[in-house]
Amino acid sequence: MEWLYMTDCYLREFDAKVVGVKGNEVYLDRSAFYPGGGGQPCDTGVLRFGDNIARVVDMKGEAHIIDGPAPKIGDDVRGVIDWERRYKIMRTHTALHIVAGVAYQNYGVKITGNKLYEGYARVDLSFERMSKELAQKIIDESNEVVRRDIPIKIYFITKEEFKNRPELMRVAPHLYEKYDNIRIVDIVGFDVQADGGTHVKSTAEVGKIFLEKYESKCRVHKRIYIRLSEI
Numbered sequence: 001m002e003w004l005y006m007t008d009c010y011l012r013e014f015d016a017k018v019v020g021v022k023g024n025e026v027y028l029d030r031s032a033f034y035p036g037g038g039g040q041p042c043d044t045g046v047l048r049f050g051d052n053i054a055r056v057v058d059m060k061g062e063a064h065i066i067d068g069p070a071p072k073i074g075d076d077v078r079g080v081i082d083w084e085r086r087y088k089i090m091r092t093h094t095a096l097h098i099v100a101g102v103a104y105q106n107y108g109v110k111i112t113g114n115k116l117y118e119g120y121a122r123v124d125l126s127f128e129r130m131s132k133e134l135a136q137k138i139i140d141e142s143n144e145v146v147r148r149d150i151p152i153k154i155y156f157i158t159k160e161e162f163k164n165r166p167e168l169m170r171v172a173p174h175l176y177e178k179y180d181n182i183r184i185v186d187i188v189g190f191d192v193q194a195d196g197g198t199h200v201k202s203t204a205e206v207g208k209i210f211l212e213k214y215e216s217k218c219r220v221h222k223r224i225y226i227r228l229s230e231i
Contacts, residue, residue: 001062002030006183009090009154009198012083018049018075025063026054026071032081035059039114039121040093040197043086049077086198088118091228094152094187094199095142095206096123099226101191102141103127112221120212120227130222135214139226142209149204151188156181168194207231 004011011032020027026047033056036042042059047066054068056079064079071077093116100111103125113124127134162168162182169176176182176194185195187203200206212225 001028003035004030004032005034005198006196007154008032009200011081012086013078013080015076015078018071018073018077021070021073022063024066024070025060026066026077027062028064028077028079031062031064032079033059033064034086034089034198035061038195038197039096039116040089041117043081045079045081047071047077047079049075085118087200088228089116090198090200091206091231092116092119092121093197094203095146095209095226095228096121097185097187097191097193097195097199098142098145098203098206099123099138099209099224100125101187102138102145105191106141107138119230120225122223122225124217124221124223126220127222128220130214130216130224132214135224136211138224139209139211145187145190146203146206146209149202150190151202152199153186153188154199155184155186157184158182162194168192205231 004014014032016028016030019029033043036059045056047054049071052069054066056064057067058065096114103109109126112126115122159180182194183196185199186192208229210227212227215223217223
C-alpha cells in the first residue's frame with residue numbers, strides 16, 4: 001500500500017486500483033485516506049467507480065470500510081477525501097504540536113497523550129501543578145507561534161539518523177522499529193518530531209486557539225482542552 005498523504009497532506013482526490021474486497025472492506029494499491037492513529041481520527045469520503053459511489057465511513061488499517069456498492073478486484077476507482085473535515089483535523093493536529101512545543105520549550109514538560117477531532121482536541125502534559133492562569137498562558141504563547149506564520153516541512157530520515165537524534169522521539173522508541181525511514185514534521189525553528197499524521201503548511205493556517213478547560217487527572221498528568229476558530 002502506498003499512503004499518498006505521507007508526502008502530500010493536501011491531496012483531495014486520487015486514482016487507485018482495487019486489490020482486495022472482503023464484504024464492506026475495500027483494499028487499494030494506493031490511498032490518500034488517513035487510516036487513523038496517533039490520536040488522529042481516520043479520514044472519510046467516497047470511492048467512485050463507473051456509475052457507482054460508495055461512502056468511506058471508516059478505516060481499519062489498509063481496509064476502506066464502505067457503505068454502498070462494492071467494487072470488484074481490478075476495478076479502477078477515484079477516491080475523494082471529505083476535505084472540509086480533513087482540513088479541520090490537519091489544523092487541529094498542528095495546533096497540538098504547537099501547544100506541546102510551547103509546553104516543552106517554555107516549561108520543560110512533555111506530552112503524555114492526546115486525542116483530536118474536527119476543530120477541537122485534548123492534550124495531556126506532565127505538569128505537577130496546573131491552574132487556569134497557567135493553562136491560558138500556554139494557549140496565549142501558542143497563539144504567538146500561530147501569528148508568526150512559521151513554515152512547516154515534512155520529510156523523511158533514515159532509521160540510523162533517527163537513532164542519533166533522541167530529541168525527535170516523543171513516544172516509546174520500539175514503536176519506530178518497523179520503519180526503515182522515519183517521517184519528520186518540522187515547524188521550522190520551533191519544534192521538530194517524528195509524526196505520521198496530516199498537517200498544514202504554516203502555523204498561520206491553524207487559526208486562533210482557544211482554551212476550553214483544563215483538568216488534573218493525577219499528580220503528573222494535566223489535561224488541557226482546546227478548540228480552534230473557524231476560518
